[in-house]
Amino acid sequence: DTGVSQNPRHKITKRGQNVTFRCDPISEHNRLYWYRQTLGQGPEFLTYFQNEAQLEKSRLLSDRFSAERPKGSFSTLEIQRTEQGDSAMYLCASSLGSGNTEAFFGQGTRLTVV
């Protein structure tokens, strides 16, 4: 098992463009989380999935953000009409269910909006 995988590692986009990131969790993990981390800050929770169901969304997740986990395996995070304030590291994590709370993190996707 290679751990949580995120693609791409880096993305530079022009303001107003749409971007999509992918996260492949550890195979047996049924929980998947998205976080955003800006410079000098800790990761901030965005949303989480239990299998394919999106069970919680942060108020940070504006209408321009959408996340999916269609088959309960990989997940995508799409940002529409990107703004400069969206520039951040987007981290994905996964964990087992049944009360085990240790989350394993991917290396993140660094988004730069120019």
Add this chain to the structure above:
Amino acid sequence: AQSVTQLDSQVPVFEEAPVELRCNYSSSVSVYLFWYVQYPNQGLQLLLKYLSGSTLVKGINGFEAEFNKSQTSFHLRKPSVHISDTAEYFCAVSLNTGGFKTIFGAGTRLFVKA
């Protein structure tokens, strides 16, 4: 609501000296506690966790932390640091309920000097 406060944004220390990184949390429900380390342009790596039992928890790379329920603290310690310990350290709590999402502190930058 739950929150995590890391009391020092930066901690400079000489190599082979001891270090303590401070963390306080607040929560109305029981939580699990974690310390993660992040090297530049990398994801988060778990150093140690407290779920229950002994309040002194040992982790990787010679780090340990002590859970103090009365003071709602979970300070991280290492008796002798190395240059390679230079990184960002995040204290985090995970709610012992629901989706077990993780709430992070703002981080402490440990800078080990030769």
